[in-house]
Amino acid sequence: MVILVRGILYPYDLCCSDRYSLKLQKRLAASVLKCGKNKIWMDPNEISEISLANSSKEKKKKKRIYLYTYLSLVYPYRGCYFPSRTGFSIRKLYKEGLILKKPQKIHSRARVRLYKLAKRKGRHMGIGKRKGTKNARTNQKTLWIKRQRVLRRLLKRLRDTKKIDRHLYHSFYLKCKGNQFKNKRTLIEAIQREKTETLKKKSIADQLEAKRLKAQILRNKRKMKKDKETVA
Template identity: 45%
Template sequence: FNIKNLILKNNKFNLKKKMQISKIQRRIASAILQCGKRKVWMDPNELNEISLADKRKTIKKLIQNGFILKKNPKLHSKNRKKFHQEAKHKGKHKGIGKRKGTSNARSSESVKWHFKQKVFRHLLKKYRTAQKIDKYLYRQLYLKSKGNAFKNKRVLLDYIHNAKSEYIRTKIKNERQLARHNKKTTIVKNRINKFQDKMKKIYQDKKIN
């Protein structure tokens, strides 16, 4: 029983000694390899040779010989993260319990506003260059979009479509009114001319008599 205890004590003492010896070498090796002390691997068969190395030069040689190595990083699977993100894109894991911060903090209203204005202005510019809308309608719509008259792009497109159709309708209406007015004026002018011719004839007949 006493012999067993003595053997265990000796083993523990030797381990402690080895640990103390390898502490300095581990620290220097970690500085050379640019990693943490835990990442440094030392060959257990060459501990005597490693314990003798006190300088950077000797430890560098040991690294070159392969007695001291840098451990590979532990790889963690990103599968769970990937599935979680896919679920988030679908709208899951986004309930009230998962939210932190106000709605304005989570998605700023000013950023939304700037993005919306960019979309509107880009669309209006595109339509103006393509001559789908004239400069007057462009200016009107530009100011309306700035005044928050349109909720989104679809609403703006609907408004442009309606405005164009209304413009065509008013144009046709004005043309018809002009045609009616011209017709009336020609009828009135013809009547006046006829009346004047009639009066001239009557006046000439009276002179002859």
């Protein structure tokens, strides 16, 4: 028995519905269309034609195969034309619409965006929503590293811009390492406080030095006056 497909006669055992296995065609189609095998749709009315395709590329030249000798004994249909099974390529079938790629299923993200917005405000973050320990949710070591990097970067910038000297830098570097400052604001306030205290101490020291010099000058004057009186 012979079946006519596109004006071409095929042997029945090549096109028998009981022997269809489209695993190869699905795999090739998935490779060509760059998707999964479950995304491939094949026309159920053209399965006989699809089953003959076993290549992903379309061949330019199609060779005609005439059955002689042994095949003529098996298929006694002289004059019938039996082309190669690679005659129909996957790309050709895709262009003709016998093989299609199923459309992407659309899943709305609107509800997810609203949920994320609510979480930013602090909703859905209560005790019942938490999984894992406090340290597992926010690692203390990671927080420590981030804080130290922020504080050290600030100290380096202040030192490079000559707002603090190297002695003050070293002092506050060690204080940061000792966990004395929790954020940049407290560090800046401490630096300003230290600078004002330093200026205050310097002004007091200058005043004391001026008084000391004045007292020394007065002592020298008295001594000179006393020496003159003794000489006279």
